[in-house]
Amino acid sequence: MYTTIFYIILWLYVFEFIFSKTLSYLNTLNWSDKLPTELSGIYDAKKYSDSMKYEKVKYSFGTISAVISFFVMYFVLIFGWFGYLYDLISTYTTNEILRPVYFFWIIVLLQTIFSLPFSYYFTFVIEEKFWFNKSTKKLFFMDTIKSLLLSAVFWLWLLSLITWIYLKTGDNFWLYTWIVMTFFSVFMMMFYSSIIVPLFNKQTPLEKWELRESIEKFALRVWFKLDNIFVIDWSKRSSKANAYFSGFGPKKRIVLYDTLIKDLSTDELVWVLAHEIGHYKKKHTIQMLVFSIIQTGLMLYILWLALKVPEISYAMWSSTSSFAVWLVAFGLLYTPISMIFWLLWNILSRKNEYEADQFAWINFNPTDLKNALIKLSRNNLSNLRPHPAYEFFNYSHPTVLKRLNALSEIKK
Ligand SMILES: [Zn+2]
Known part of the structure; x- marks a missing residue:
């Protein structure tokens, strides 16, 4: 039974990799040296060619790092290192709450160390080359350490709480966990700006x-x-x-x-504010919160159903059945559903962007609105022409051309 689950996990992992890389590849088919006609005269050629170069560099970098990460994770799966790690931890402690905490903490730590050279290269070579980077090496490493400590404080605390609920409650596990996670996300949403942001910025x-x-x-x-x-x-x-x-x-x-x-x-700045106020007036934050609460509830319900199959954790080649290893395996099996939610989230987010633009348009000066949109896209070297499939799946904001078009529609 567990070998079948193992192969399902492996195939899902391969499928997700091929799917996301195909989308990125499709994007390259849309590369063009020609500035879109709608923008000629208001968008300078130099900036446009820079944005194309930026896109190409990011694509090569993204492909190389994705291929490396893919193979690392692939070997982790086939050699059963998740199970091995958990077995190893189990020889040091028998505490049922501490084991998962150590387990995930080590995974987060290893993951951070692994991705460090990539983010370092991206910040100090790629972003530097296009004049975006302003960070110093000291700041970069401080940020990394702070994020690690943050995940230790928040996620591990939450995780041990969930493990505790799992051990203490029977049939209602998913419901209690849902309540806890809902409180947690409402709390984070309210206090994110006053607790988390000050650790990094003023x-x-x-x-x-x-x-x-x-x-x-x-x-x-x-x-x-x-x-x-x-x-x-x-x-x-x-x-x-x-x-x-x-x-x-x-x-x-x-x-x-x-x-x-x-x-x-x-x-132009007042326009940006008008757009953000639009998000508030149209209750987008609440809407997104409700969306994520429903999504979490559904995930926990499916998780609870899947808990009836303890063999899932053996698919990670661990010698005993444990909740933590089981969670990792479940997370991988859940990939197709989380991809669907990712897509739905982006569709909803894009709809909200149009609505906020519309609010700004009705309540403020349309010319400044267009100028601000163009300026932002130009200064950030945004990709003006992503492939429709890539955009459909991955973009949380419509492209600047689509937003400008939508605004012209309102005028009529
Ligand atoms: Zn917005």
């Missing part, structure tokens, strides 16, 4: 006077309280610009990258 309330006045005028018109707009010191890591909306209720806030303030004119 956020200051928006002060620039002129900007504040334009924003105040706009915010007053759409009934949005202003105390919640912050500027984040993104420029210490990258020159890329962005903005986002996070939290809800009293904990809602709009965060602008300082790089964005440098790049855009005041009116």
